[in-house]
Amino acid sequence: MEENLDIEKRYAGILLHPTSFPGPYGIGELGKEAFEFVDFLERSGMTAWQVLPLGHTGFGDSPYQPFSAFAGQPLIISLDHLKELGLLHNEDFADMPQWNPENISYGEVISFKTNLLHTAYERFTDDAIDDSFSADQELMVRFGEFVENTEWLKDYALFMAGKDYHEGAPWYLWEDTLKNPNKKERIKWESKLAHEMGYYEFIQFLFFEEWAKLKKYANDKGIPIIGDIPIFMAWDSADVWANKKLFQLDTKGYPKVVAGVPPDYFSATGQLWGNPLYNWPEHQKTGYEWWFNRIKFQLQLTDFLRIDHFRGFDQYWAVPYGDTTAENGKWVKAPGDNFFTALEATFGYHMPIIAEDLGEIDRSVVELRDKFGLPGMKVLQFAFENPNENNFLPHNHVKNCVCYTGTHDNDTTLGWYKNCFEASRDKLRRYYSTDGNDIDWVMIRACFSSVANMAIVPMQDVLELDSWARFNTPGVGEGNWAWRYKSEQLTKHLSDRLFETAKMYGR
DSSP: OSSOOOTTTEEOOOOGGGGGSOTSSSSSSSSSSHHHHHHHHEEEEEEOEEEOOOOOOOOTTTSSSSSSSSBBBBGGSSSHHHHHTTOOOOOGTTTTTOOOOOBOOHHHHHHHHHHHHHHHHHHHHOOOOOOOOOOOOHHHHHHHHHHHHHHHHHHHHHHHHHHTTTOOOGGGGGGGHHHHHHHHHHHHHHHHHHHHHHHHHHHHHHHHHHHHHHHHHHHHTTTTTEEEEESOOSSSSSHHHGGGBBBOOOOSSSSEEEEOOOOSSSSTTTTTEEEOOOOHHHHHHHSHHHHHHHHHHHHHHHHHEEEETTTGGEEEEEEHHHHHHTTTTTEEEEOOEEEEHHHHHHSSSOEEEEOOOSSSSHHHHHHHHHTTTOOOOEEEEEHHHOOOOOOTTTOOOOOOEESSSOOOTSSHHHHHHHHHHHHHHHHHHHHTTSTTHHHHHHHHHHHHHHSSSSEEEEEHHTOOOOGOOOOOOOOOSSSSOOBBGHHHHHOOHHHHHHHHHHHHHHO
């Protein structure tokens, strides 16, 4: 079987989520600064850009717990674009908070931007667009086509409108006529919440129009985008609410078992994630329709797709609902081979999918990954945390993998090096014959020099930032996903150094 990634091409890329773009509105957006970042990638000789899941985030602001497997993140819609459309005016920004340019205050950002997005929607529906905006009819036609042709949109819009109607309460606490509506009841709710549903349809229209322009801009410069999807869905999500049969739920909508991972070296009680688990026999009956629609849709938004917790397709850790730790779970077999065989047949070409194969991995997971030619991940920090010979060390890499200095879940390379055991630092210094100065670029060069087809470096490492810029600390509920860079940090010196390093190692 041919390898997934083009064996003749050595990609070099940067991991950066759009929320981390600079800009005046408290969070990164799909506006001017996004296009300037793509220009920076081009100047730097980069040939890939990796993002985290692009979904509509819920409680905790994690991209890995979205309200929908399909909907985009409203918080990164460009407010300047809405000004250009005449849907927002300068006076709408009179009460804008003072933002920390390097850190997202999600509570303030959500309140500020949601108010403005509602204002834009009201102007759109009232046809109160500035006289200077001449394409209002064209915008309305495109919006109508988006609503008509977007299959998942109505479920998402009714779910979100239902949450607003119930002041944010999760769907399993709603009255039965909306929690489990029959056809007649659903029609009544859609009529009752029609205006609110329209708002959610409109913001999704805006998101996907803006993202499509940015993706085309990157692709036209020879820069593919690597996307990311979580394997499991949040319990309080449109997909679980609208497709209850596809999940292991009881008659009241509560999970019978939930996702997690067992106790290991890092946690004596394991990790209890709490996501409802899939009813795989039901998925098989449908020919994996929901899953395949999800993957196809995401591959319209990005060019490659990383699937988080890939081992869950081989076996998943099922914990009884109500347990407070993951200790009493058990491994249950998932239909990985059957799933990927059907997926490959459905696509009609080899799958541009990256398997997140980190953590405790059994031989059967490796066999599943390799049978379908899916590249796994090699994280250089893990290579040196382990004092023994291990597969993360560069001399053990294979071409069909993706090499990282670290991921969104790791400390920054500088922070990691300062805080790791001396034995790890010693091993790294001896391995690369370095005194440990300029450690970020030692690791970037190590990543780019790997035989791996694809080498990806978090932006924080390119900027040589310490632990304060860490994007996520697993198991810690607050303060994550908040880092942003400043425009002035994208210097010519930096792009020249990246360009020369990528060129040196044939990328």
